[in-house]
Amino acid sequence: MSAWSRREFLRGSLVAGTGLAAGIGFPKILTAQGKEPIKVGILHSLSGTMAISEAPIKEVVLMAIGEINKAGGVLGRKVEPVIEDPASNWDLFAEKSKKLLLQDKVAAVFGCWTSVSRKSVLPVFEKNNGLLFYPVQYEGEECSKNVIYTGATINQQATPGIDYLMSAEGGGKKKFYLLGSDYVYPRTTNKILRLYLTKVKKVPESAIAEEYTPFHHQDYQTIVGKIKSFSAAGDAAVINTINGDSNVPFFKELANQGVTADKTPTMSYSFAEVELQTLDVKPLVGHLASWNYFMSLKTPDNLKWVKAYKEWCKGHSIPDKQCVTDDPMMHAYIHVHLWAKAVQKAESTDVEKVLKALEGLEIPSPVGKYKVDEKNHHTWKPVYIGKIREDGQFDVVWKTKSWVRPAPWSEVTYPGRDCDWSNGGKGSFDVVGGKRMWLSDKS
């Protein structure tokens, strides 16, 4: 995947440029030609282990920028992407973000995938008052002033997954095997899920098992054996937060030892369509995933978007097999438009003003209207459960009835804790005796 090169980037800006030239219909654009472009940063790994997931994100961000420029740019200025490749190296993320903020002086950065990369750039953004748009579902317990989180929080992906499994349609499961890679996202997610199961869903501790394997773990014989015993009565499900390549041996082993999706479904939270294209899908068929978007959704907006992306792939020599859309890509695509809309509304690229404009801002997306929360820098969204098909796509089997409110601090781990950046709010707070105690004041 390290084949994404500077050449590609140049081509991207070329498209952006011609897009601008084409958009002369707008009155504002007449003055735009002379104005300096607005620079935005793209900070996604284009090489290394994360490239497989992050490179397509860069594509849709460029696509969105192209669309914005074609429609006349923002504030009559065109948008110019500055692409940095942090190469799946967490320290490099911090370095590159410093470069983007201080040297390129970008108005906003679209970037990061893994939680560790986000944690590594966070101090840089906070110190230099930058603006980061983060497109991936994550474990929460964070609410930075300088980040807009467009991906799902735990209550917008993980707990609805449990709700579904426990419902009649989901098989009325009563036991849960939490299996993940050994790092912050699975550990935090499972900590919250365990509390959610025991406190909210009244599942006894004895009906929950938890296990972690290192990255690149290959040997799932014993674990699958345990899952088999655990689920022998047919009332158990696996909650899978294994990351990356280890999913292959895990699902192969499940299939080989006769653990079927029908009887013991696996609900996965960390791979979507893009990753599925790289796996041998056959052993995964029938297993489940929970996301806020699926490529297979039949909404008119989504069909249009998928078609537009297919066109983009053709123009950028992305093989057809790899040309799929998924949840983080959708979020990355709409948050570029979200930023543009906010800048337009604020009539400035100043971070404070843009943040203010983002509060409660709504934007159309392939799954309907998206809304930034009035207070906590996260977004409202629907949740879908999909069943994996032979072609690496999902059949949507369940959907939440309404948009789910984002809760960066889970109700079960931190009761009463919330986050507010509006009207002089100072971020995360606890409520003590009816009064807000800001976390930032405590430390």
Next chain:
Amino acid sequence: MRALAVVLAAAWVLTGLGGVAAAGPGALDLESVARRLAAPATQKGALGELAASSDPAVERLLRALKDGALYVWKGRLVILGDDAGLTDVAGRPLLDAQGQPAQLGSGQEAVALDESHFGVVQRILERFEVLGKDPAKRQSAAFKLGTSGDPSAIPVLARAIEGETNRDVRAALEDALAKLRLRAPDPADRLGAVKQLGRRASEAAVPQLQALLAEETDPAVRAAARTALQDIDRFVAQRNIVGYLFNGISLAAVLLIMSLGLAVTFGLMGIINMAHGEMLMLGSYTAYVVQEIFAARFPAYADSYFFVALPLAFLVAGLVGFALEWGVIRFLYGRPLETLIVTWGVGMILQQGARLYFGDQTSVNSPTWFRGGVEVLTGLIFPWSRIFIVGLALVALGALWLLLYRSYAGLNVRAVMQNRAMAACLGVSTRRVDAVTFALGTALAGVAGCALALIGTVDPEVGKTYIVDSFMVVVLGGVGKLVGTVVAAVCIGLSNKLIEPAIGGTAAAVYAKVAVLVIVIWFLQWRPTGLFAQRGRAATETA
């Protein structure tokens, strides 16, 4: 005369009973139930009547209702088929006045299914899956019915058992029936069901048996349930031990096949080849490429790609190894540190090369006949791919042993490795022996990579996951001894797989590996030369 009367009477009673049995739930008046089903007010009641039916006509009727294919035509209920033809509720095709297949007028609305009854219809329909065509589906449907705890599924199960020919499905059906009978009103029925489940050592029935034990009042049934639970426990414990042993042996085979090549290049030749993992990677990618070629060119034979891939992986990795020896390693004999660094560099070049060429998006699909496995004991499946790897490891080991210890070429190899100068004096071309031996080692790694692609991943960094384990096996076994490699692989494999389940906790897989590493380190402290030390002059020379 009297006897005849008795016989006749008996026959009358029997046939009469048979008639009653046949006419029981099966012979409901379909037309009238269908009519009530069609009317919103009586829909619920009609569904209740259909709940315990095992009549295929009921399935047809309900499916039509659910799919919106049930219509009123000329005052009667009809089902619209996929071919737009109409049938009556019993499935007989309908003809119109002209004798042509009947057609629906346009704009007609289907009989509506009340949304609140959707779940009930779905549940009844799921029952009929035990009568379906696909055995796997029948089996899982049977399992679902068994755990549903819904006694109205008993007639369908009973009917399915009668017609079932597949042994596994039949067992699943009988288990399901027994589980439902645990709630039968008659204690004798319950006793029979408990005994059957105990006899089968059905792990899946444990929650039901426990629930029964909590509520049961009949002492005989209680006692039987307790024994059944004990039997199941004992069986599960025994089965787990068999499972752990198999896991251990299959891990040992993986380790063995991974390190056989290294046993030659490092063990025999003393070359620290850090690119060994990448040689495995080459094998994996060979499997991938051959698979893709077969999928594109000969899709009909897609499954047999593996037989081509295996020898090809041997050749490819062997050739690369040959080139590596000829181009790099031969200049570095006797300088282990430089060899280490250079081969590590070569490994990185191969890694990045693979990444550039293949990207990160590759995977090897097992041929269809490698999917699944053989069920040795109830609930314990030995996957075919693992069995294959055990077999392949043994074959590779046997072949290597024959080559090294029973052939002239092997004699040359051993002579050169033990005393290079003397072998050269006796006319052995040490240069050629070096090159070929090294190539043999890497070729074996290629075969291993090809086989391991069946259970693991194929990606540019896959070699990293193998290299440490391979070195550990060879060092523990004692450098230079084939038998040492074998014993070390078995020891590590078994101890890892016996420790892992015993540890528990949330990261047993890691702790087991750590534990094994600690044991290995301790052992090497005690015996630095490994399990099977080389003795004699060669050993002192290399040391």
